[in-house]
Amino acid sequence: MGRFLLKRFGLAIVTLVLLSIIAFAAAQLLPGNVGRNVLGGFATQQSVDLFNHQHGVYGPVYSQYGRWIGHLLHGNLGTSLEYNVPVSGLIGPALRNSFKLALLAFILCIPVSIVGGVIAALRQGRPTDRIITVSGLSLTAVPEFVTAIVLIVVFGVALKWLPVTAQAPPGSSVFVQVKYLLLPALALTMVLFGYIARMARAGTIEALDADYTRTAVLKGLSKRTVLRKHVLRNALLPTIAVVATQVGYLIGGLIVIEKLFNYPGIGLRIYTAAQNKDFTMLETGVLIVGIVYLVATLIADLLYSLLNPRIRYGAAE
Amino acid sequence: MDREARRRLEEYRRNEAGPIENTLIDEFAAGEFDRKELIRRAGIFGVSASVIGTLLGALGEAPLAFAGTEAAKAGGRIRVGIIPPPAHGLDPYTYMDQGALETGGIAGEFLTRATQSLTLLPELATSWKPNADASKWTFKLRPNVKFQNGGTMGADDVVATFKRLVGDPASQAQSAFKGVLSPDGVKKVDDVTIEFDLESPTASFPYLTSSTTYQAIILPAGYQPGTFEKTPQATGAFKLTSYTPGNGAKYDRFAGWWGGTAPLDGVDVTYYSDDAAVTAALLGGQIDLIGQIQFATGRPLFGNPNVQIFSAHGATHREVPMRVDLHNPLRDHRVRQAIALTLDRPAIIKTLFNNLSDIGNDSPFAPVYPSTDKSVPQRHKDLRKAKQLMAAAGYPHGFSITLTTEMTGEIPQLAQIIQRSVKAIGIKMNLQILTATAYFAGTQTGPPSGWGNTPWLNAPMNITDWGHRAVPNVYLVSAFESKGVWNAAHYSNKRLDALAKSYVGAVALKDQRKYEKQMQLILLNDTPVIIPYFYNYLAAGNKKVKGYQADALGEIYLSKTSLA
Numbered sequence A: 001m002g003r004f005l006l007k008r009f010g011l012a013i014v015t016l017v018l019l020s021i022i023a024f025a026a027a028q029l030l031p032g033n034v035g036r037n038v039l040g041g042f043a044t045q046q047s048v049d050l051f052n053h054q055h056g057v058y059g060p061v062y063s064q065y066g067r068w069i070g071h072l073l074h075g076n077l078g079t080s081l082e083y084n085v086p087v088s089g090l091i092g093p094a095l096r097n098s099f100k101l102a103l104l105a106f107i108l109c110i111p112v113s114i115v116g117g118v119i120a121a122l123r124q125g126r127p128t129d130r131i132i133t134v135s136g137l138s139l140t141a142v143p144e145f146v147t148a149i150v151l152i153v154v155f156g157v158a159l160k161w162l163p164v165t166a167q168a169p170p171g172s173s174v175f176v177q178v179k180y181l182l183l184p185a186l187a188l189t190m191v192l193f194g195y196i197a198r199m200a201r202a203g204t205i206e207a208l209d210a211d212y213t214r215t216a217v218l219k220g221l222s223k224r225t226v227l228r229k230h231v232l233r234n235a236l237l238p239t240i241a242v243v244a245t246q247v248g249y250l251i252g253g254l255i256v257i258e259k260l261f262n263y264p265g266i267g268l269r270i271y272t273a274a275q276n277k278d279f280t281m282l283e284t285g286v287l288i289v290g291i292v293y294l295v296a297t298l299i300a301d302l303l304y305s306l307l308n309p310r311i312r313y314g315a316a317e
Numbered sequence B: 001m002d003r004e005a006r007r008r009l010e011e012y013r014r015n016e017a018g019p020i021e022n023t024l025i026d027e028f029a030a031g032e033f034d035r036k037e038l039i040r041r042a043g044i045f046g047v048s049a050s051v052i053g054t055l056l057g058a059l060g061e062a063p064l065a066f067a068g069t070e071a072a073k074a075g076g077r078i079r080v081g082i083i084p085p086p087a088h089g090l091d092p093y094t095y096m097d098q099g100a101l102e103t104g105g106i107a108g109e110f111l112t113r114a115t116q117s118l119t120l121l122p123e124l125a126t127s128w129k130p131n132a133d134a135s136k137w138t139f140k141l142r143p144n145v146k147f148q149n150g151g152t153m154g155a156d157d158v159v160a161t162f163k164r165l166v167g168d169p170a171s172q173a174q175s176a177f178k179g180v181l182s183p184d185g186v187k188k189v190d191d192v193t194i195e196f197d198l199e200s201p202t203a204s205f206p207y208l209t210s211s212t213t214y215q216a217i218i219l220p221a222g223y224q225p226g227t228f229e230k231t232p233q234a235t236g237a238f239k240l241t242s243y244t245p246g247n248g249a250k251y252d253r254f255a256g257w258w259g260g261t262a263p264l265d266g267v268d269v270t271y272y273s274d275d276a277a278v279t280a281a282l283l284g285g286q287i288d289l290i291g292q293i294q295f296a297t298g299r300p301l302f303g304n305p306n307v308q309i310f311s312a313h314g315a316t317h318r319e320v321p322m323r324v325d326l327h328n329p330l331r332d333h334r335v336r337q338a339i340a341l342t343l344d345r346p347a348i349i350k351t352l353f354n355n356l357s358d359i360g361n362d363s364p365f366a367p368v369y370p371s372t373d374k375s376v377p378q379r380h381k382d383l384r385k386a387k388q389l390m391a392a393a394g395y396p397h398g399f400s401i402t403l404t405t406e407m408t409g410e411i412p413q414l415a416q417i418i419q420r421s422v423k424a425i426g427i428k429m430n431l432q433i434l435t436a437t438a439y440f441a442g443t444q445t446g447p448p449s450g451w452g453n454t455p456w457l458n459a460p461m462n463i464t465d466w467g468h469r470a471v472p473n474v475y476l477v478s479a480f481e482s483k484g485v486w487n488a489a490h491y492s493n494k495r496l497d498a499l500a501k502s503y504v505g506a507v508a509l510k511d512q513r514k515y516e517k518q519m520q521l522i523l524l525n526d527t528p529v530i531i532p533y534f535y536n537y538l539a540a541g542n543k544k545v546k547g548y549q550a551d552a553l554g555e556i557y558l559s560k561t562s563l564a
Helices: A002-029 A034-039 A045-054 A061-073 A087-122 A127-141 A144-158 A174-208 A211-218 A223-252 A255-260 A266-275 A279-307 A309-316 B003-015 B019-029 B035-044 B049-058 B098-107 B155-167 B275-283 B333-341 B345-353 B383-392 B411-425 B473-480 B494-505 B509-526
Strands: B077-082 B112-114 B120-122 B125-130 B136-141 B186-190 B193-197 B238-244 B248-253 B266-271 B307-312 B317-321 B357-359 B400-406 B428-434 B461-466 B533-535 B537-542
Touching (some): A002 A061, A002 A279, A034 A045, A061 A279, A087 A174, A087 A266, A087 A279, A127 A174, A144 A174, A144 A255, A144 B275, A174 A223, A174 A255, A211 A223, A223 A266, A223 A279, A255 A266, A255 B275, A266 A279, B019 B035, B035 B049, B077 B275, B098 B238, B098 B248, B120 B125, B136 B155, B155 B193, B317 B533, B333 B383, B333 B509, B345 B357, B345 B411, B383 B411, B400 B411, B473 B494, B494 B509
Antiparallel strands (some): B112 B120, B125 B136, B136 B193, B238 B248, B248 B266, B307 B537, B357 B533
16 A cells, blocks of 8 residues: 555655646747736837846746756745735635635535435436436536636526525625635536436446345345445446546636636636736646645545455555 | 906916917907817816806806716715726836726826716816927916825826826827826926926927826835835825736725715725626626626617616727738739728627717828817718729729737627628638737837837737727827828828928817818828727616716726715
């Protein structure tokens, strides 16, 4: 197990180094000059040059990369070129916001999707299965901005039941924060439901057909016990991997949802940074989302290996 | 005629008025402009309300009447949506984007404030007066004005503010003051008197000290860059108490405001980066006011019974410069005229702005300017004439050209309209629509032709967004004069240069109109630039918002606003 963990950890470090190079290189490819972009098209050339010099955007690209990585290794995330404040002061709250939304979306989405998928599998071929499968597929096929706009128009504008802006006023209670986050979380649930439910359904059908399930039934175990101890334990293995891959998306990829609900999450921060050529914010944001993604995948691998010993044995060979 | 009023007027002319004030009085007496324009122009030259009243009485006009302000309900915090967020820090002299000027303008004040009708109102200056040729201006400051950090505003603060605006390399107001004022020209006379010694006579100089130069917020002499968002230190009715970049800002009522007590307790600003989100927030009741809306993206707000639209005529426009110095068909002014003649301008403003716009006549002289001579014929769509011009220029079957522009507001739609329009005269137009970042990228000075390599100053043909100005001087000097820093057409006409200089220095309205008309005719003939429209500045609020007026530049002025 230790060797398995070490191998996974080593791979994560290599991935992070590669990610930092890709993020930095991609930022360099963005069109425009940092100073010109921050100061605008009508700024004088003199003030643009002054800005670039003051903010360290000069010299060869590799030396700029070296300065950035050097600062990162010393815990200094740098200063936002756009706002001229420490990146940590902007990324921290944004990451916290993204975690809150992702958590609520998971709380709403995962139980509903898994239960839906398992019920569909148990009712395979019947109307209940078709309703769940077709609804899930339809919701997944609809782009998230369409789902979000429909929810905003119906529940926010027409009925005025829920706020259309996801950011609760400062100092709000947990209940109020949940109320503000409900619409975007619902939009995400609708997007993810079909995908996760389908995986749960497929896993359950496979487990129901497996020899160990047949043996358990023939042993005389109750249907409930067979389902809980043998079917679900095996059926949910692929679902865990699917859920883990969604963590990165939920934390850093919700640009459209965050824009529509005006929610200051890390996805929106990265998007704005890319638009405004705010190198430090963009590179650090991408790297942090990468770390979150790697950690989530690592946890999923651990869970997977705990539930399925063949994985860790395979890795150790 | 009121004999007493006449006596007082003569006394004023003899003892106080200079040549400029006397020209103003003579022009009004000769019927050169109406009562409304007299009040506006008197404001520019710092003539007090009592003198205007005397003048009106002496010339048999009804006396000045001041509208009583609607009794405002006190209390409450207004929730304002600003889109987009400030693009960088909040140091006032560095403002160059809508989010920043709206955010800073809630807390800040200027020497003078320009109203919707382009009248100047005293704000931190109580009066101003030019010398005989408007090359030197003396401003009297309002006494006992407190900064939000506790200090008292005086001449030193105003001098420091203007020296920074004019001389600091990071100042975004340098283009407005270029050729007009240098740091050495800002002088303290005494604690409440400032003198501006200009580089060239400028009759409209007080506008440069007004809210239309949105960077000119008066700050303490010891102001440290980067502290505007951390320490309240402006003079306005509301002080900035918290600011989170990209998220929002909070303001509380400033108890020491010289203007008394503002009706609102405070202001809560939320920043938006998506038009649909801010529109939904107003319709969903989460905000009370949106600082700026566009017709194209805010359609659900128009005609909604629960929403009020605030509109202000202005000079905000789009310029379509055509390079006059390249070896392509655009070099011929007849081709440029032909392109301009393909545009159906009334249909364009109906489509893009639901008619909330003025039609442009291919010069920067917007209808909102009093100096604009409206007798100059408006250019209309005329395909027959356009085809004749193309044939005369040697292009009866058209040619291919690329139009480069930016993804800002309705500009991509305008580009498509132009592309479709010129097809009628055989021109195959390719569109290159860039992000604003890419469009403004590159250098603006130096080789190959003096304007660097940025697309917006060097593409054969492009479309660029220009903001409102209370007077057209910046447009003239920067975009039309030979070698102007933003002369994207690379146009050069010595006669126009001379006229522009005369226009900027002209004191009498009839002189301004005389020069302006000649410039309009030159530009119609040469057509280095197409200006299809000047669109209104629009804001939107719910029905609870009282006492709010849109500003042509987008300043959010809330000191007289209340919530029902």
